[in-house]
Amino acid sequence: DAYLSAIDAANATLNAYVATTPDQARAMAAAADERLAKGEARSLEGIPLGVKDLFATEGVHTQACSHILDGFKPRYESTVTSNLWAEGAVMLGKLNMDEFAMGSSNESSYYGPVINPWRRNGSDLALVPGGSSGGSSAAVAARLCAGATATDTGGSIRQPAAFTATVGIKPTYGRCSRWGVVAYASSLDQAGPVARDVRDAAILLKSMASVDAKDTTSVDLPVPDYEAAVGRSLKGLRIGIPKEYRVDGMPAEIEALWAQGIAWAKEAGAEIVEVSLPHTKYALPAYYIVAMAEASSNLARYDGVRYGLRVPGRDIADMYEQTRAAGFGREVKRRIMIGTYVLSAGYYDAYYLQAQKVRTLIKRDFELAFEAGVDALLTPATPSAAFAINDQTLAADPVAMYLNDVFTVTVNLAGLPAISVPAGLSSEGTPLGLQLIGRPFGEETLFTAAS
Numbered sequence: 513d514a515y516l517s518a519i520d521a522a523n524a525t526l527n528a529y530v531a532t533t534p535d536q537a538r539a540m541a542a543a544a545d546e547r548l549a550k551g552e553a554r555s556l557e558g559i560p561l562g563v564k565d566l567f568a569t570e571g572v573h574t575q576a577c578s579h580i581l582d583g584f585k586p587r588y589e590s591t592v593t594s595n596l597w598a599e600g601a602v603m604l605g606k607l608n609m610d611e612f613a614m615g616s617s618n619e620s621s622y623y624g625p626v627i628n629p630w631r632r633n634g635s636d637l638a639l640v641p642g643g644s645s646g647g648s649s650a651a652v653a654a655r656l657c658a659g660a661t662a663t664d665t666g667g668s669i670r671q672p673a674a675f676t677a678t679v680g681i682k683p684t685y686g687r688c689s690r691w692g693v694v695a696y697a698s699s700l701d702q703a704g705p706v707a708r709d710v711r712d713a714a715i716l717l718k719s720m721a722s723v724d725a726k727d728t729t730s731v732d733l734p735v736p737d738y739e740a741a742v743g744r745s746l747k748g749l750r751i752g753i754p755k756e757y758r759v760d761g762m763p764a765e766i767e768a769l770w771a772q773g774i775a776w777a778k779e780a781g782a783e784i785v786e787v788s789l790p791h792t793k794y795a796l797p798a799y800y801i802v803a804m805a806e807a808s809s810n811l812a813r814y815d816g817v818r819y820g821l822r823v824p825g826r827d828i829a830d831m832y833e834q835t836r837a838a839g840f841g842r843e844v845k846r847r848i849m850i851g852t853y854v855l856s857a858g859y860y861d862a863y864y865l866q867a868q869k870v871r872t873l874i875k876r877d878f879e880l881a882f883e884a885g886v887d888a889l890l891t892p893a894t895p896s897a898a899f900a901i902n903d904q905t906l907a908a909d910p911v912a913m914y915l916n917d918v919f920t921v922t923v924n925l926a927g928l929p930a931i932s933v934p935a936g937l938s939s940e941g942t943p944l945g946l947q948l949i950g951r952p953f954g955e956e957t958l959f960t961a962a963s
């Protein structure tokens with residue numbers, strides 16, 4: 513009830529939730545009460561969570577914040593949310609996000625932008641909460657849920673966490689099932705939690721992760737007790753500092769944040785080593801080619817026949833066109849067009865194939881660093897703090913928006929786990945995050961170092 517009234521009070525301003533489920537929440541909470549009374553509590557008994565609108569929730573609003581899924585209520589539940597409910601968690605509602613998880617500011621949602629609960633010192637200017645999981649990060653930061661599900665294709669868990677002083681972890685590709693998660697770029701997408709602190713993130717991920725026969729890319733490895741890794745000593749850990757992440761034009765306060773992170777790791781007993789990941793500079797273009805190519809294919813299914821919106825036309829082809837024209841927003845259309853282009857005969861070799869080769873080189877860069885004995889890498893999470901809503905430079909230049917993801921996309925291309933942890937404030941008093949990148953299935957090391 514406290515969370516539901518907090519949502520009622522704050523959501524008109526923050527726009528973090530696109531749907532609430534008070535009846536379900538109360539029923540789930542009552543069931544949790546019974547279990548608690550009987551001493552049969554499971555690991556998340558009664559914990560109220562928000563769910564990113566990308567996760568299918570049975571009988572409940574699931575539209576990836578797109579108009580094209582208008583009215584869609586799935587008859588099935590995603591594996592990740594099923595896992596959470598099976599541990600006793602309570603669903604508060606569905607969280608706002610960039611349309612189909614495409615964006616870095618949560619401004620491409622059909623339901624309008626999410627407002628970051630943080631402000632700059634002495635200013636009322638509305639800031640973005642990051643994207644695409646902006647509803648998740650804003651809701652956790654504003655205490656409108658105890659934790660939230662999110663997804664990360666190129667940074668959508670870590671960048672919003674950095675912009676709101678929350679913790680977000682993108683697990684190793686395959687750690688969580690993608691079944692029932694609306695697909696953006698299937699070879700990059702991973703689910704993970706946004707939480708108030710590292711321990712909460714560890715507890716949530718433990719429940720979210722599982723192998724799943726319905727997602728053949730999910731991995732059959734035991735899920736470790738991540739919470740036990742929180743607070744362990746960093747002694748003996750080797751933390752790599754990739755020199756290529758010192759990008760041109762990096763603001764001095766991001767440099768300073770990174771130096772502070774290095775100092776903290778040293779103080780805690782870690783050994784700091786410089787490493788080189790020479791193909792880093794190709795990651796952003798390779799990411800945007802692979803992601804858009806996969807998106808153009810995944811989004812072909814929205815045809816007005818099977819789900820959501822249908823705009824009638826003269827014939828079936830016209831109906832497809834009318835539906836897709838009305839149903840997709842600007843950014844999604846841009847990506848479908850670019851994705852289709854890079855996959856088309858004549859351009860496939862020059863763009864898509866080339867990007868796949870670059871992806872292999874990026875993955876190899878990380879493998880070499882790990883083979884040389886590095887346990888984790890430390891970098892800034894983002895090249896800046898949260899920026900203003902409706903920034904005209906960013907609105908006019910989509911590539912400038914894509915540059916936000918410069919530190920986060922490498923990890924998705926390589927399939928690695930990475931966590932963003934609050935690490936300080938900008939000169940304007942807004943949150944900044946540090947990122948730790950781990951070996952495949954090295955989430956425990958990340959929880960240790962992040963805590």
Ligand code: GLN
Binds near residue numbers: 614615643644
């Ligand atoms: N900002 C990146 C993009 O727009 C990443 C989004 C995401 O991780 N879902 O593709």
